[in-house]
Amino acid sequence: MKDREQMLEDIRQAIQNGKAKGAKKLIEQALEDGLEGQVIIDRCLLKAMDKIAEAFSSDLKFVPDVILASRAMNVATVVVEESMGLEMAKTLGTAVTATVRGDLHDIGLNLVSMMLRNVGFKVYNMGCDVSADALIKKAEEVNADIICMSAMLTTTMPQIQGVIKLLENKGLRNKYCVMIGGAPVTGRYAHRIGADIYTGDAGEAALKAKKWMQENGRCKAVNEYFINGD
Known part of the structure; x- marks a missing residue:
């Protein structure tokens, strides 16, 4: 043995x-x-x-x-x-992921969603071409901790800022961690529009999201067990 x-x-x-x-x-x-x-x-x-x-x-x-x-x-x-x-209930936190309105690229989005799920997040992947209203509505519905957005085109990058501004207008900005990424997105852009996390790839996204949860006191017990779903 x-x-x-x-x-x-x-x-x-x-x-x-x-x-x-x-x-x-x-x-x-x-x-x-x-x-x-x-x-x-x-x-x-x-x-x-x-x-x-x-x-x-x-x-x-x-x-x-x-x-x-x-x-x-x-x-x-x-x-x-x-x-x-x-x-096993993966309760590190809850994330809503989406590619912003007007952007039909979802390969990177799906990879980020998978990596977040694998490190312990409950993930709601909304797919591509998602409006700001729909994204925020979903985050509110599932009591998300993190809103993760991707833009793969320079023409759709402003949609990310639109989501952040809508969160501010609704008085919800401080409720969520906003994580952004995508080919044209940079750390400087993330800082300028007020995002919390910039991530260059799916692996980094998972690690940074987990770190944010821990540092902001939202990190629940990763392993909780429920007998017969109770």
Whole structure:
């Protein structure tokens, strides 16, 4: 039998390397050997995806790597949840993501949404060409912590500022963290229009969003378990 730390490391590596079948087999063996499901979630699943986010942000991992790791993470989560008879509620925070009105690009948006979900956020991905009113309405509806917007065209960048101004007009600006990104967007632009976070890629977005939650006292317990959905 492998020692506890080696089991955990093997599971982490399998997830980080996108080996879904390998991760499943390792977790099943670890559970059979008496390793607790919550330990696997705390020490393997979430830490593995944090590492993927860091590697992606540093250009050490690429989009296909992230997709494979995400699939491995999903398989691993199901195995652990089934073994415990519980459902993991990812309650780090809630994010609403969208590409702004007039912009039909959604590849980067979907990647950011996936990375946020993998590090513990509940994510509502509204897709592309989303109006300021619709975005804010959704954020209010789901009691979001973060509004994440993408613009891939210089002609649609002003829509980001439009959302921020509408938040201000509604007296809601301080309620949300506004995170923005996209090919033409820069940190200087984010600062000028009053956004809270500028992110250059999906991995960085996940790490910065998580850091913001922690620094602003909104970071809930990442792992809460509800028996039978209660």
